[in-house]
Amino acid sequence: MSSFAANGVTSGSAAASAGWSGVGRTGAAEPSPYLTSAPLQTGDTVRLIAPSGPTDEESLLRAIAQLESWGLHVVPGENIRARHPRVTYLAGTDRQRRDDLVAAWCDPDTDAVIALRGGFGAMRLLDGIDFELMREHMWRRDGRPKLLTGSSDITALHQAWEHHLGVATLFCPMVGNDPFKNSAVVPTEVASWLFEPWGGRELGFPAEEAAETSAAPAGAETARPLSRAQTLVPGRAKGRLGGGNLSLVAAGMGSPELADVRQRRETRGPSILMLEDVDEELYRLDNLLVQLVRGGWFASADAVVLGSWEDCTKVHEVEALVIDYLGDTGIPIVSEMGFGHDPDAPSVPLGVDVTLDAPAGERPRLWVDPAANTTAESEARP
Template sequence: MAVLIDPPAWPAHGRLWSHLVSDSSFAELHEFAAANKVPRRGFERDHYDVPADLYDALVTAGAKPVSSRDIVHRLSRAGLRRRKAHAMARREPGAVLLRPRRLQRGDLVAVPATSGVVSAPGLRVGVERLESWGLRVRLDDHVLDRDSRLSYLAAGDDVRAAAFTGAWLDPEASAVIVARGGYGSQRVVDLLDWRRLAEAEPKVLVGFSDATALHQAVAARLGLATVHSHSVTSLGAATTQSAEALRRLLMEPDTVTDLLADRASETVVAGISRGVLVGGNLALLASDVGTPFSRSAAGGIVLLEDTGEAAYRVDRLLTQLLRAGWFAGAKGLVLGAFTGCDDPVELDVVLEDRLAPLGLPMVRHVDVGHTSSSAPMPLGVEAVLDADVGSLMLTRPALV
């Protein structure tokens, strides 16, 4: 077990570079690098890039000189090789995203509160449901906190950011399911160290509503597919059918092909299209435009849902996305539930007036969103929308 370094033979930025690795663990590698003042920003996937002028000092400090071929062999043998195609990294809008591993009985689910104040009874019921699937659950220490100044936030921004970071970097956790929605995730994403998060093993992120900000950020910065579905508290109130659909998607993804199977929908614009699923909560998508975390609908089949928005506000949100060019290059539209909106008839007119002129295959009244019976939707994976028959077929399982 050792820290290894190959000869400085790799040209970049007018200099020659070496690769610094460990054939034991990333923890050993990071500890050695920190002790020798190698900056963390030099880490990429499975190695540090270090300039030639540090080579001798690192060898003196204990790094073992080996060939570049030996570096690759030792990393692969130790199970620490992370190929670029399988690493979390930025990917262009419309690209199929990296799929995390499916969950198995005994896996650990980490639960942070990233948004609004969490109800203890609702959280408890949701946790019991996850445990009934054979999963272990670890709640963040501050999951039931309330911010001392802003009553609608579950703890301060720094506390919630630390909670998400801790959950994502937890080496035992295979999934992060947010405790609830509300508001606050947009205040968190700017505080996260995305380079550090990219060093973790890919894991499943689950949530909806305010978690749309997290879905967008994880897709934009980590290039990782996520799951738009119940938070832990809403899972506790979910119907048996809805909870079972999420369990199957997470634990038996090979059995999930048509995301709209046994679900009603209405054709607005006929046609068939293929694209990568993208979207979520309409208000969050519109308010994300112009930020580094906004991932456009280019090449995508767009999912939209919301709650408590009057028809004119939905009009304003859609108009903002249209004017910003967010829909440019989109392939299809799946309009979910718009619950608690004032006039459903007028709302349908607004949605059709704003979106039908795009000429994309479109279905509406799909049960996805703020309902107890909501269907789970993987984001970042490819699907085929047949608006004529109301099907949304995955081209491969949502999780590996």
Template sequence: MTTNARRDFIKLAGLGSVSLLFPFSLSSLFYSDSKLYPPRLKKGDLIGIVSPAGPTFKKSDLSKVESSIAAMGLKVKFGKHVLSKHGYLAGTDEERVADIHDMFENNSVKALMAMRGGWGSNRILDKIDFDLIRNNPKILIGFSDITSLLIAIYAKTGLITFNGPVATSKWGRFTSNWFKKILIEAESVKMQNPRTKLDGTPTDFHKITTINSGTAEGRLIGGNLTAITSMLGSEFLPDWEGSILFLEEVNEKIYKIDRMLTQLKLAGVLDKVSGIIIGKCVQCEPSKITQSLSLEEVFNDRFKPLGVPVYSGAMIGHIERIFTLPIGVKARMDAAAGTIELLEPAVR
């Protein structure tokens, strides 16, 4: 019996003993008891806009955000420091944390949305009051650098967070519909890439590539590859065992993506997951100075030997039309069909 097999046997044997003493299912130990579901949004609710990472340079962006959010029947409240600047950051670490805490404490605010990404979320993780957030559970949504905040809050509190549009995203029909289905209508949806362009004409641009076929179930956990690898070794990451990992990236050379995926492999993350969904890698080009592997070759090298379902090309990342993915919710993926199915509502 291998080390992993012995470990799994001991774990299951221990849980089996527990199940004789307590009348609940073993699956609830992994998926229900530790999760905290935020309340769903309703028309007219107030969304708190915060800037945990990079700054917003144009004040005119605020009116654009108000219009985009109003189109979904929601209102906005901007954080005190949403337009602050501290070099490449949206204010000092203390200012950015203060806005997050204020929005979670404010009973009139029903959800938090990041203004934009950039860099800076990692810098504030050790300053976050996780007890405050646990006692005031609300929707928190964003992507890119905001991945650090989303994953840390889920890991520390069990609160379901959301990888999805930021306030300055392009809120077209596709993006808005998935946002509303998951956060307002509380649906257990099945997500699949569109087969047409914005004008309705057919396209292969959103075609998925199956790397390893098959289906898998597990908690959805993921986000920006750079953000996740920068958190390795910290106390702010969740247990990856049995999860479905989703990844996206922007503006990185292919050898750097290879390096980061290798880091995830060496850290043991890739060996624990039940499946992998790769979103869009935007402007991830080979180096012009030296010969390079293709992105497809890197994915095949890193993922094929894992033997778990994997596909690439999902509508996740720095693109105009994106899914809203709840971090921590149990889902099922089909690598051949390119689908992500939520097995439970993400809000209550």
């Protein structure tokens, strides 16, 4: 743990040095302080909640033990063990799950809100949340914004936090799910995003020459899966990283959080959009993509990054489908970056500026821009 904590400078002065002074209602945020200061350090308080599907007691206790092993103070949500009385795939009623989410975020002692698992149900919570209240209570005691983490169904919350609060969030494997139990690399990789600054870090699986995890604690398995990333449409792009699970993004079309998708590039600048999914047939993926195309979701995209497609169909079929819809736009498109439901999935910070370099016939690279190199200074799309 000490190797992470040594890098976890999280004082108020660190936030000030990062230039953080607040966020705009439109989501045009200043660079996240987590580019230059680690989100968490030993002794910080994290609130563990179940905003989507239920979990079993063994998974819950394992998740708490994992977070505590990193030196964090864990406060489980009051309703984290609840079950919906009629809908078996929900962890408690909408009110119970929403109450836990709001209480966790508004607690003045909270440093991060961590989703236990995904499943289904997070989007059901959004219409009942008072986001003015959430904005009033979004600050940690050190002056930096609180952090939300999770993936899969938690995409709905990432979209809401980006739209209503304008803060960066972490799309990462969740402590109550199998990757934290079965993967030799996921716990260490997630911890590195929690206990180290984000600026300048490369995203996705490493190339062969960089396959060691430098921040791994003593005795941990450090060999990571090697990159399978490939360039489908070459080019170079820079923009704010957004997106997440394809099914959840598509389900959000027409919602307040995505009402301005056609104007986002004009109002917020360029974007690089990420998509992944799990357990979807090819025709379903086609239906979801056409929904995004017709709804204008790709209008702000300067590049598209594809993650994992676990239990969907063959990857080359997904790639062909995406090229069929977006190949003529001329924007860079890359595949197999691993984010999402891959058993060893890497983490992705959303709401930060990134650069994609996708040469023809070579492995594409995607990295988080340093704080001084953000979309605020970027030029318009060629």
